[in-house]
Amino acid sequence: MDAKAVEELIAQYAPNAAAIGIQAATALTLLLVGYWAAKFVSGLTSKAMVKRSIDATLTNFISKLVFCIIFALVAIPALAEAGIQTASVIAALGAAGLAVGLALQGSLANFAAGVLLIAFRPCRVGDWIDAGDCSGTVESISLFSTILLTGDYKRIVIPNARVMSGPITNYSVMPRRRIDLVIGISYDADMRTAIKILEKLIQADERILKDPASTVAVSELGNSSVNLICRPWVATADYWPTRWKMIEDIKTEFDAAGVGIPYPQMDVHFHKQD
Structure with missing residues (x-):
């Protein structure tokens, strides 16, 4: 690029350089403030859930979800402040979310059931239960499946949606x-x-x-x-x-x-x- 072309670029963008700098600084400030706010609220959420003795798996997931939601809410106006068209970005994210939701419909049902199992605790690790047409001792409860150990030491992995779709009989909860x-x-x-x-x-x-x-x-x-x-x-x-x-x-x-x-x-x- 010769000197004349450089001079033309400077002449074209120099009058707007201050405005562009202010926009960039404002967008960066919004991102930093949003990141700090998301981290702060996420930490408060995690402490509150730990104080109520909510399962660690659900606590970590909810705190990260809160962080992502708050940061996304701040990131969109920050991008708009920087001069980026956010309408197309939001539309693309919405379409992608819809496609993923349809593709993972069964998994999302298991996830929702897992959240309910961990939050309301109809059974805990070590309890002997009847659930999902199976009987056994609860070995673990994750966000997508529940694992039982039968009396003859078989390991059964049951999708959480199936566990929550019928009665759960807990033989160990009462003294x-x-x-x-x-x-x-x-x-x-x-x-x-x-x-x-x-x-x-x-x-x-x-x-x-x-x-x-x-x-x-x-x-x-x-x-x-x-x-x-x-x-x-x-x-x-x-x-x-x-x-x-x-x-x-x-x-x-x-x-x-x-x-x-x-x-x-x-x-x-x-x-x-x-």
Whole structure:
């Protein structure tokens, strides 16, 4: 570029140099102030969520989302101040957001369900739950999926949308559980003896709670048996060991006392025809 061309450029832009400099400085100031404000509000949001013991994954995500939203709201007028046409930029971002939203519709549903799971906490890591037609101990809850460990140590990854689409049964959240047993005895057996045996077994097991009181009663006169209910209360951690032990002891004590436990039978009659 020769000297004459340089002189022409200077002559063309020199009168507007001050205005351009002011615009650039204003845009840069807006960006710096917006960055500081976004970082400040994001930090306050993170501290507030940590103070309320909200999950760290959700806390980090929300704080970063707040930062991005505030900075974007400041960046658009800063670009406009610098003389950049922002209408086309906003339209392009809107179209891109719509396309991404349609493409990731399922993932966004899982994400929304993950936010609800982490925020409202119907279950926590270590709880045994039924959810999404699966049962197991919660190993982790992320923004997109929940991982369960089954009793035989299988690892199940369930999309969060499926977890939130149906009931979530949490067996670990309450401090105690009731064992519900239905024991059928034969009509020839001594019902009073059977009830006394059940009450004795409840009294003998130290894991069974005194309050609430256990229930032993006759629930039904069935087709082939008199059905008794036995409903002791135990600490949640003692549920399965106590249940298994109760079933074993009931069979042993009933056999020793001569209390019969009937099993389904069918009488088949043959008619001979000439």
